[in-house]
Amino acid sequence: MNKIECVCLIEDDPIVVLLMRKFLEKTGKAGQFVSYQNGKEAYDNLKDKFEKGDPLPELIFLDINMPVWDGWNFLSEFIKLPLQENIIIYILTSSTSPEDLSLTKKYGLQDRYILKPMSFEKLNKILNSI
Amino acid sequence: MVAKIDESELFEEVPGIFWSVMGMVLLGILFSSASMGFLYNHRQKSIYKELYVKEKNLWQQMEKFKVTMDSLGEGVIITDLHAKIWYLNNRAEELTGWRYREAQGRSLHDIYSVRNEDTGLEENNILDKVIKQGIVKELANHTLLVKKDGGTIPIVDTGAPVFDPERELIGIVITFRDETEKRNRQKLLEENELQFRNLFEFSADAVFIADAETGIILNANQAAEHLLDKPREKIIGLHQLSLHPDEKADYNKDIFQKAVENLQKRDVTEVVENEVVRADGALVPVEILASRVVYKGKKCLMGTFRNISERKKYESELHKLSTAIEQSPSSILITNVDGEIDYVNPAFTVTTGYTKESVLGKNPRILNSGLQSKNYYQNLWETITSGKNWRGEMCNRKKSGELYWELASISPVKNQEGVITHFIAVKKDITERKLAEERLRENEKYLGSLIKSVPDTIIVLNKNGEILDINASSLNYFPGTIQNLKKRLESLLSQEINKLQVGNSAESLKHKQVAKFQFELSSEDEEIQYHFSARAVLFGEDKVIITLSDITESIQNYNRINVLLRVEEEQSKRLQNFTHIVSHNLRSHTANMEGLFEILAMEEPEILENQYIKLMKESSDKLQTTIYHLNHILDINTIHREDWEKINLYKAVDNSIKSISNLIKNGGLTIYNRVPKGTRVLVIPAYLESIVLNLMTNAIKFRSDSRDSYLKITVQKKEGFTVVSFEDNGLGIDLHRHKVKLFGLYKTFHGHSDSRGLGLFMTKAQVEAMGGKIDVESEVDKGTTFKVYLRDE
Structure with a gap:
């Protein structure tokens, strides 16, 4: 199994970021881990990398409820970038509101919708499936 | 008659023998007298005796001759060659009227004067004829003898010569007989024949004479020619069968044969109806009567054929007319001039109940109800007796006593002289119409009072929007004159009507459906705005009825409710958002804790071995569960139509039992699935499963340890619902204390360690989300029955 070069988490809650980092370390299947505090920050940075030609993360976990830009704002802009690589995006949220569920469907991500909390087991499964 | 003919025939043959005998006798007589003189001279003395003997013989012979002559039926006259009468017999005396003594020695011409019957000329040359020709028979035809008294009689005569023994002609003898009777008979025969011929020939009916044996037609008359439209030559020689249609040949053959047989005993047959085929193929109905005749020496049948086409036509017309009368739905009654009933048709019996037999000869007065005045009947009678028709409505009484109305038309019937002979009454039962009229009047009254009593405004307009009628209730809304209101309404409604006529609603008006619209009208002081709901119906061809309901208050209420509804919706939405945010945030935090x-x-x-940390972990887990449940409850509010499914209830219950079979077994509970196998319900399957599982686990949890526990699941239909009952014999619930809270969130009633109180809340929410309801009956320490109402469709 190939090691994933870079995993990205877009999340404003530092505890979630901490847990993700810890779990990733435990799995030992990911090389690099980056996190951004909101959608805007993530978009700006990733766009910058893309324009410079730097490698982009292969796997992105995206929270929905965030300040500045929420997950949907990020997604609507991010998919406009003419990306060549296949980037896997998972929604990681504690929201079950119908609006969010329907938006998930709209982006075709209904199979990649993870209800918090993220556990070690869930993460392991995801990494194995890639 | 035959005997007489034979006699005359005999006489025709007699003269030859008779006259030769007679001649001989006469000659003998003459010879004897001549020789007597001679003997007298020569032997006077001795001869006297002989003479005496001879004279006696002679006298005897003379007597014999005279008796013979006189016994003859014919007249006999003997003359000498000079036509001097020498002898007349008795019959000749009778026929000529001359006595023998008078006639003796007179000329034959005087005594026997004959004339030709046809020419009237005298025929007195008999002597010459006999002298020249010898015996002459039938000296002249149609000979009349002129008697002494000038009268005449028809005779037939014969003349013959008389010779002496030396064959010398010495005289003639004439015999003649009376032909009167024979002539008369002949004449009668001729007359009869003529009569028959005329009867035959000029009969109005067609007559055919056919050979009884062969059936071949031997003669036919003019009427027959006319009947068949064929000349006689073409009829004669035909077989009688060919007169009739071929297809009935067997039948006709039979008829003919029977006629022949019958006519051996009778003179004529009975009349039969038949048809003959005309030259052009057309069939003519005829009536045939056959009789027996002898024609040209052959036994024949004479058929008289009467053309009955006209009669048939009249018969059929008469039949049609009488059928029309018999079957007419109108009562028809015919009386004579005295007003006595001659005829009634079946409809009369149906209407009045009187049979034909019971009214014949009676006066139509029997129907009198007494409701019409005497004058009324007097007028009727005067009208019809003056020869005019009378028409009118009257109320009569049936046999049963029931009254009925009829429209009667009574007409006098006149004969050819113009004299009234009968009256015909044609009467139509109009009771229904009369009743309908009555009902109509009542309805009008009823409608009138109805319209007066309705609070709605009813307006009748013509198509130009002009108000034809308006009820008074309108005035309640509008103080002011009705004229003012009319004007304002007219301008308003005519616009609406125009809209209705051009728009789609015009179609609906045409189809007599209701067109609806609304409009506003402000009070005269413009302070109040009235709202009206109007319904327009096309009435007749050119009228529109509009009913106006004042909906001002409803509109105000509606607006108020709309505002409230908007507020409510807003709040509900906010609340929902709030719950999502709360549940999201709570979940984030508990999720974090779990992760940590x-x-x-x-x-x-x-x-983690630390006692406080352990407790903290426990709290975190419980919080997690609570949030899980909260999210479930939130989910119920978002049902999607596609989740509904029609499923087999028996199978669903059965599957649930199987899925928790271990739990059931360990709990020591017996579950009876008494749901009929074909029961189908429209549900959200996930909810149904959750409900069934929840109620089953409830029964396990709250079973009583003091008895064998069971749960019976049964079904009954009630008020459009399929009611599923879950009946257990467990601990039971004190409904007096807990009923209100039973289905509440986080309520427990048993102090049971395993009860968390969410189950029934969820079950109720799920049942209600499927449009049903849940009921409970329970008694402490006896058991509990939950009734789940599921929609049939």
Whole structure:
């Protein structure tokens, strides 16, 4: 199994970021881990990398409820970038509101919708499936 | 008659023998007298005796001759060659009227004067004819003898010569007989024949004479020619069968044969109806009567054929007319001039109940109800007796006593002289119409009072929007004159009507459906705005009825409710958002805690052994469960139509039982699935499963340890619902204390360690989300029955 070069988490809650980092370390299947505090920050940075030609993360976990830009704002802009690589995006949220569920469907991500909390087991499964 | 003919025939043959005998006798007589003189001279003395003997013989012979002559039926006259009468017999005396003594020695011409009957000329040359020709028979035809008294009689005569023994002609003898009777008979025969011929020939009926044996037609008359439209030559020689249609040949052959047989005993047959085929192929109905005749020496049948086409036509017309009368739905009654009933048709019996037999000869007065005045009947009678028709409505009484109305038309019937002979009454039962009229009047009254009593405004307009009628209730809304209101309404409604006529609603008006519209009208002081709901119906061809309901208050209420509804919706939405945010935030935090505990367990498991940390972990888990439940409840509010499914209830219950069979077994509970196998219900399957499982686990949890526990699941239909009952014999619930809270959130009633109180709340929410309801009956320490109402469709 190939090691994933870079995993990205877009999340404003530092505890979630901490847990993700810890779990990733435990799995030992990911090389690099980056996190951004909101959608805007993530978009700006990733766009910058893309324009410079730097490698982009292969796997992105995206929270929905965030300040500045929420997950949907990020997604609507991010998919406009003419990306060549296949980037896997998972929604990681504690929201079950119908609006969010329907938006998930709209982006075709209904199979990649993870209800918090993220556990070690869930993460392991995801990494194995890639 | 035959005997007489034979006699005359005999006489025709007699003269030859007779006259030769007679001649001989006469000659003998003459010879004897001549020789007597001679003997007298020569032997006077001795001869006297002989003479005497001879004279005696002679006298005897003379007597014999005279008796013979006189016994003859014919007249006999003997003359000498000079036509001097020498002898007349008795019959000749009778026929000529001359006595023998008078006639003796006179000329034959005087005594026997004959004339030709046809020419009237005298025929007195008999002597010459006999002298020249010898015996002459039938000296002249149609001979009349002129008697002494000038009268005449028809005779037939014969003349013959008389010779002496030396064959010398010495005279003639004439015999003649009376032909009067024979002539008369002949004449009668001729007359009869003529009569028959005329009867035959000029009969109005067609007559055919056919050979009884062969059936061949031997003669036919003019009428027959006319009947068949064929000349006689073409009829004669035909077989009688060919007169009739071929297809009935067997039948006709039979008829003919029977006629022949019958006519051996009778003179004529009975009349039969038949048809003959005309030259052009057309069939003519005829009536045939056959009789027996002898024609040209052959036994024949004479058929008289009467053309009955006209009669048939009249018969059929008469039949049609009488059928029309018999079957007419109108009562028809015919009386004579005295007013006595001659005829009634069946409809009369149907209407009045009187049979034909019971009214014949009676006066139509029997129907009198007494409701019409005497004058009324007097007028009727005067009208019809003056020869005019009378028409009118009258109320009569049936046999049963029931009254009925009829429209009667009574007409006098006149004969050819113009004299009234009968009256015909044609009467139509109009009771229904009369009743309908009555009902109509009542309805009008009823409608009138109805319209007066309705609070709605009813307006009748013509198509130009002009108000034809308006009820008074309108005035309640509008103080002011009705004229003012009319004007304002007219301008308003005519616009609406125009809209209705051009728009789609025009179609609906045409189809007599209701067109609806609304409009506003402000009070005269413009302070109040009235709202009206109007319904327009096309009435007749050119009228529109509009009913106006004042909906001002409803509109105000509606607006108020709309505002409230908007507020409510807004709040509900906000509340929903709120719950989502709350549940999201709570979940984030508990999720974090769970994650942290997980990491802690991985990195520093010994810390988890700490008593406080343990309690903290426990609290976190419980919070997690609570949030899980909260999210469930939220989910119920978002049902999607596609989740509905029609499923087999028996199978659903059965599957649930199987899925928790271990639990049931360990709990020591017996579950009876008494749901009929074909029961189908429209449900959200996930909810149904959850409900069934929840109620089953409830029964397990709250079973009583003091008895064998069971749960019976049964079904009954009630008020459009399929009611599923879950009946157990468990601990039961004190409904007096708990009923209100039973289905509440986080309520428990048993102090049972396993009860968390969410189950029934969820069950109720799910049942209600499927449009049903849930009921409970329970008694402490007896058991509990939950009734789940599921929609049939």
